[in-house]
Amino acid sequence: MTYSFLFMKASGDQLRELTPLIDVGTIHPVVDTAxxxxxxxxxLEQAEKGHAKAGEVVVKIA
Numbered sequence: 001m002t003y004s005f006l007f008m009k010a011s012g013d014q015l016r017e018l019t020p021l022i023d024v025g026t027i028h029p030v031v032d033t034a035x036x037x038x039x040x041x042x043x044l045e046q047a048e049k050g051h052a053k054a055g056e057v058v059v060k061i062a
Contacts, residue, residue: 030055037061 021027032055035043040059047057 031058034058034060056062 005012018027021040033043033046035058038039039043043057043059
C-alpha cells in the first residue's frame with residue numbers, strides 16, 4: 001500500500017488545458033469515495049484496508 005498526497009490550487013490555465021481532455025475522454029478521473037477533511041482518518045483506513053473498489057480515495061479540504 002502506498003500513499004501519495006496531491007495538493008491542488010485553483011488555476012484557470014490548468015483547467016483550460018484539462019477540460020478538453022476530459023471532454024473527449026482522454027482523461028477519465030475515477031474517484032471511489034470523497035471524504036470531508038474531518039474524516040481523513042476514515043479515508044486513510046479505507047485506502048489502507050483496500051476497501052476502495054475502483055479509483056482513488058479523496059479528502060476534500062474546502
